[in-house]
Amino acid sequence: MDAVTDASEPFQELVDHARHTRVVVVGGGIAGLVAAWECAKVGMAVTLVEASDRLGGVIGTTTVAGMQLETGATCWSTRGGVVRRLVEEVLPGAVIVRPRDDREWIAGLPRDAAGPLPVEQVIGIPANPWDEDVRRIIGWDGTWRAYLDRVRPPLTIGAERSLGRLVRRRMGAKVLDRLVAPLTIDRFGVLPDDVDVEIAAPGLNTALTRTGSLGGAVADVRVGATGPAIEGLEGGMPQLVAGITDRLGERDAAVITGARVTSLARRDGAWTVQLDAPDGGDTLRADAVIVATDESAARALLAPAVPSVGLAGTAPGGIAREVVTVVVDAPELDAPPRGAHVHAMPGGPRRATGLVHESARWEWVAREAGAGRHVLRVAFGGPADPPAIAAVSDADAVGIALDEASALLGVPLDATRLVGAQRTRFTLVPPASALGMRDRAAQVRAAAGEAPGLAVIGAWLAGSGLAQVVTDAHDEADSLRRRVLWGGSQPQ
Known part of the structure; x- marks a missing residue:
């Protein structure tokens, strides 16, 4: 009995510590909601503050022709499985769906022709330039040029950071302009030259070293690839926002909308968060703050409290x-x-x-x-x-x-x-795969790390895409709660 009591006392102390640890999350987009949930579900006292009158940020709905349709994010990448786990956690009864049709085409080719994107490809880079779908898009001269990738001296070190330079060097301009650029520009708003290969296509550079050709590397990384790369929710993504909000309510988290945070200050070992709301101002005290706004709002809010954040690298313009x-x-x-x-x-x-x-x-x-x-x-x-x-x-x-x-x-x-x-x-917002994006995020977070009990999240650091934003918010919130509750190391 004594052994059981001794073992339970540290656990109870941790539960009590969590219950009395106050966290304020600034911003009620999907990043802020995820971070708030990660803190609330372990018992921390959470207050989420959103300046607008609705939660969800880029996830929303609009009525068109009598139909409730999604706006902004309508699906997520299956890579990593983080969004699916979140959905299963906060919406256990939700129906997760995959596309019934995931074919992609390229249009606007010479003479306004169009053709299906080849199945065996990575970000438009074909595994086999002789594939009929590839030849239809890049023509015979483009196919012959792309084939040189297989007969040129093999690359012994696959270490090219820029996707555009890699494709141009190995397969030529037509593969780049007609297969790769349409995808990076339409999906991410980024030119191929500004895409980091290893982040956009994990493992491709390693496979390039192993196989000696870009086409061979694509074939290598596609081994075992099956099924669509995206998932969604039957009925739309706003259900995820509602699900997290409901779970926050069940954990007694406070959710305040229509109130803007005007200042943050660190005094006497705690954070002071000043609000400006229609019914008057208010001041919150917190042991930890998570800033989950866009870049301009985050920097303006943090600059007085953590001046070095304002000097950290800025993200490229949206x-x-x-x-x-x-x-x-x-x-x-x-x-x-x-x-x-x-x-x-x-x-x-x-x-x-x-x-x-x-x-x-x-x-x-x-x-x-x-x-x-x-x-x-x-x-x-x-x-x-x-x-x-x-x-x-x-x-x-x-x-x-x-x-x-x-x-x-x-x-x-x-x-x-x-x-x-x-x-x-x-x-x-630029994707996580935009060149320099990861380094800039690391600079901002290193600067923010100078202040205790502070985390900064959001698409401007994580990159565009629901999976990236959710994964980043989950990881940063987990890191913060570890630091606040037990100094960075989980108890055994």
């Missing part, structure tokens, strides 16, 4: 992007002519960067839309230029989106087919 969601009556799209995702070749005749055929991708969206009706998301805005529709009216933007959808899908779509539309403007 990409201005617009998405026009159109719902159309088009039975010709019932059998998706060009899969679920069509990327436009940069520099070609297309003004859009690409299109997602949502009702082809997700069975639940097709059911909601009904037979013959389709949901299309047309994206505009590349890494250098403002979106092609930036200066036009909403009505003209919808007309341009229909023209682009017609060309990208190869099916005539005009205003007579339109059932409803929604225009969304946002800034696309």
Whole structure:
């Protein structure tokens, strides 16, 4: 009995310590919600503060043609499995779905041709340049140039950081311009030259050293690759926001919306968090603070309390992007002519960067839309230029989106087919694979680490993409709670 009592006392002390440890999370986007949950679920006293009147950040909904459709993040990458584990934890009854159609096409090729992306590829880099799908896109001269990768002297050290330079050197300009660039620009808003190979395609450089050719490396890393690389929730991603919010309520976490944090200060071993709310200001005291806002808000908030954060490396500017969601009556799209995702070749005749055929991708969206009706998301805005529709009216933007959808899908779509539309403007944060992104995040966090009980998270440090943001928020919150509760090392 004494042994049991002795063993339980340290555990009870830890439980009591957690219960009396106050954490304030600034920002109620998905990063802030995940961090708040990671702290609340171990018993810490959490207060989450969001300046707007809604939670979820880039995850939201809009009503188009009577349908509740997702805005912003609509799915997640399966790499690492972190988002799936989060969903299973906070939404045990949710239905996780994979795309019913995950084919990708490239459109806007010479003479406005289009072709399916080859199956055996990594970020557009083909394993076999003689594949018919590859030759259709890059032509005979491009195929012969890409084949030189196999007959040139092998690379003994695969250590090229830039994806663009690697592809250009080994396979030539047509593979780069017609296969790789459409994917990096449409998906991430980044030119191939600015993509870090090892982060975008883990293991590719190692395989390049082992096989001696880029095509061989692609084939090597694809061994065992099966199934779609993304997942989603039947009914939409806003369920995840609601699920985390509900779990926070069950753990007695306080969630405050419509209140802006105006200042942070470290005094007498604790943080003072000043709020500005419609019903008057308030001051919170906290043992730890997690800042989960965008970059400009985070730096402005932290600069007085932790001046070195303002000197840490800044992330590259975000990409201005617009998405026009159109719902159309088009039975010709019932059998998706060009899969679920069509990327436009940069520099070609297309003004859009690409299109997602949502009702082809997700069975639940097709059911909601009904037979013959389709949901299309047309994206505009590349890494250098403002979106092609930036200066036009909403009505003209919808007309341009229909023209682009017609060309990208190869099916005539005009205003007579339109059932409803929604225009969304946002800034696309560079991906984690953007060159220098990881180093800049490390600089910011090293500076923030000078202040006890402080963590900084968000897409501007993690990179764009739900999986990256969730993984980063989970890891940083875990690191903070370890430091606060037991000084950085978990008790045995």
